[in-house]
Amino acid sequence: MNKFSKLIKAIGLILQRPALLNLILKDEQVLQRAFEKEFPHLELQQTDVFEWPEATQLAISPYAFLSGSSMVTDFAFLQLVCRRYNVATYLEIGTWRGESAANVAPYVKEVFTLNLPDQTLLQMGMSQAYIASHRFFSKDLTNVTHLFGDSATFDWRPYEQKCDLIFIDGDHATEAVERDTQTALRLRKSEKSILVWHDAKSDGEYPRYEVLLGIYRALPKDLHQNVYLVKHALCAVYLPDGADAAHLQLNALPTRQFELGLSSTKL
Numbered sequence: 001m002n003k004f005s006k007l008i009k010a011i012g013l014i015l016q017r018p019a020l021l022n023l024i025l026k027d028e029q030v031l032q033r034a035f036e037k038e039f040p041h042l043e044l045q046q047t048d049v050f051e052w053p054e055a056t057q058l059a060i061s062p063y064a065f066l067s068g069s070s071m072v073t074d075f076a077f078l079q080l081v082c083r084r085y086n087v088a089t090y091l092e093i094g095t096w097r098g099e100s101a102a103n104v105a106p107y108v109k110e111v112f113t114l115n116l117p118d119q120t121l122l123q124m125g126m127s128q129a130y131i132a133s134h135r136f137f138s139k140d141l142t143n144v145t146h147l148f149g150d151s152a153t154f155d156w157r158p159y160e161q162k163c164d165l166i167f168i169d170g171d172h173a174t175e176a177v178e179r180d181t182q183t184a185l186r187l188r189k190s191e192k193s194i195l196v197w198h199d200a201k202s203d204g205e206y207p208r209y210e211v212l213l214g215i216y217r218a219l220p221k222d223l224h225q226n227v228y229l230v231k232h233a234l235c236a237v238y239l240p241d242g243a244d245a246a247h248l249q250l251n252a253l254p255t256r257q258f259e260l261g262l263s264s265t266k267l
């Protein structure tokens, strides 16, 4: 099929299903170009948190190995950052199975985790099975408080200026990440509070510009220099005191190898 025939076919399909337009608008190459146009002098930098002395002792639990799970290294990173910076109040947007909440709960005083209510998920056409998996790992934990609402309209006032770390892992569309990041700035207990974004990378190496655009648009320019992609994980982090970092280099040779031991419990 030549280019003209492809164009006609594509237009026909888009007219039938306008949602297909999102595949173009959300294409990572399109978003990367938009990012580079908007932030022409910004060089993505990456930090290796597994250099930290706390990283010699890591045990990840629970871990479901199910669809949409974070990487083991994401939960390791959340644990590390909570331990290293003595995080007391941790708040996250996006609970789902409660896996991230359950992973950090042993290392902090209190966890607040917000998700869309089950009723809203039902109205959005989500399956009963998906809805039932929400809060699976966090529901019985005594220091975890489940909050319900849309992060865009939730009344955040009781949590403003209270949180040591805010983990943004809800809706990953650029506009939603931008809005949740603006919220997170208000939730910070102090200028020393830490922000973490999940899915700022699409895998252990490659950046995800859909999320990065939201992050950098929301943050004041003077905070940009302290934003880091987390090497070996999908997260990005804002560390107010800075960190050792290097410019992101794709397809570099490995600089670290991990040894994993697995054990599991039937539920």
Ligand SMILES: C[S@@+](CC[C@H](N)C(=O)[O-])C[C@H]1O[C@@H](n2cnc3c(N)ncnc32)[C@H](O)[C@@H]1O
Pocket (backbone or CB within 6 Å): 068, 070, 092, 093, 094, 095, 096, 097, 098, 099, 100, 101, 114, 115, 116, 121, 149, 150, 151, 152, 169, 170, 171
């Ligand atoms: C990727 S999952 C969270 C995973 C969880 N943090 C973990 O690592 O175990 C994203 C969750 O965010 C919720 N969500 C999406 N948009 C939201 C919004 N606007 N407000 C609150 N929750 C939202 C979804 O229902 C979903 O359960």
